[in-house]
Amino acid sequence: MLPLRRSVQVLTGLVLSAALVGCGGGDKHAAPAPGASSVPSTAAARTPSSVPPSAAPTLPAAPGGLTPVFSHGKRDGGKHIALTFDADMTVDEDKRAARGERFDNPELVATLRRLKVPATVFMTGKWAEQYPDQARSIGADPLFEVANHSYSHHAFATPCYGLPAVAPGSARDDVERASAAFKRAGVERAVPYFRFPGGCYDDSALRTVAPTGVTAVQWDVVSGDAFAKQAGPVAKQVLSQVKPGSVVVMHCTRSAAPVTEEAVRTVVAELRSRGYEFVRVSDLIAAR
Numbered sequence: 710m711l712p713l714r715r716s717v718q719v720l721t722g723l724v725l726s727a728a729l730v731g732c733g734g735g736d737k738h739a740a741p742a743p744g745a746s747s748v749p750s751t752a753a754a755r756t757p758s759s760v761p762p763s764a765a766p767t768l769p770a771a772p773g774g775l776t777p778v779f780s781h782g783k784r785d786g787g788k789h790i791a792l793t794f795d796a797d798m799t800v801d802e803d804k805r806a807a808r809g810e811r812f813d814n815p816e817l818v819a820t821l822r823r824l825k826v827p828a829t830v831f832m833t834g835k836w837a838e839q840y841p842d843q844a845r846s847i848g849a850d851p852l853f854e855v856a857n858h859s860y861s862h863h864a865f866a867t868p869c870y871g872l873p874a875v876a877p878g879s880a881r882d883d884v885e886r887a888s889a890a891f892k893r894a895g896v897e898r899a900v901p902y903f904r905f906p907g908g909c910y911d912d913s914a915l916r917t918v919a920p921t922g923v924t925a926v927q928w929d930v931v932s933g934d935a936f937a938k939q940a941g942p943v944a945k946q947v948l949s950q951v952k953p954g955s956v957v958v959m960h961c962t963r964s965a966a967p968v969t970e971e972a973v974r975t976v977v978a979e980l981r982s983r984g985y986e987f988v989r990v991s992d993l994i995a996a997r
């Protein structure tokens with residue numbers, strides 16, 4: 710059984726998800742009826758994964774020069790869904806990795822490839838250092854795009870579910886250090902999107918990372934995959950929340966999210982039967 714401390718440390722997003730679901734209002738009615746007609750679809754004519762990483766669109770800066778934040782795509786732009794997977798690894802977890810704990814999830818990546826599901830992977834720099842071959846392979850696969858989830862997976866705003874705060878004055882450096890780690894691992898191109906560890910940010914954090922030119926990417930659907938022991942409830946939670954344009958947060962960290970691969974198989978089959986198409990975050994941003 711995983712100690713609570715670990716769950717807090719690794720999976721911030723999950724805890725956060727509960728809070729988001731709680732304030733989401735109409736989420737329970739989000740899933741469209743099977744066969745429900747989609748939206749006028751001229752705007753939806755783009756093919757999935759049609760945006761090459763080098764041309765990944767960003768949002769304009771928010772007022773005050775703050776980093777813009779993207780949480781979901783157009784609701785009337787077609788039944789498109791972006792699955793996102795956070796490859797979490799904090800700076801001290803390499804010691805646990807050295808003892809055999811797995812923070813990667815090659816089975817999940819293989820399933821996404823087999824099912825031809827485009828996805829966006831928010832990778833920490835530490836993860837890329839620990840698993841350079843996988844990082845390079847994901848980065849080279851046109852099905853996927855690699856985005857930035859910080860180097861250290863420390864909090865950019867506190868409190869943040871027990872995550873230690875990034876050192877004062879080093880937040881921007883932490884983002885750039887992750888980009889450098891991707892390059893060292895052989896990831897040729899990463900998209901200019903950044904997910905705050907734990908999803909925790911404030912205006913100060915948005916101002917600090919703005920010079921890097923990233924768009925911050927949050928989500929509107931929390932899968933609850935972190936530390937879940939059964940795939941069924943995770944799939945059910947996703948299926949009950951998704952809407953056209955949704956961004957779903959999941960994890961690509963086997964030790965912290967062991968049932969994600971199984972949940973993804975269910976989610977993909979069911980959403981495709983409802984007429985949904987999987988795209989990457991860049992496709993949602995491009996279509997907005």
Ligand SMILES: [Zn+2]
Pocket residue numbers: 719721722795796797858862906907
């Ligand atoms: Zn994370």
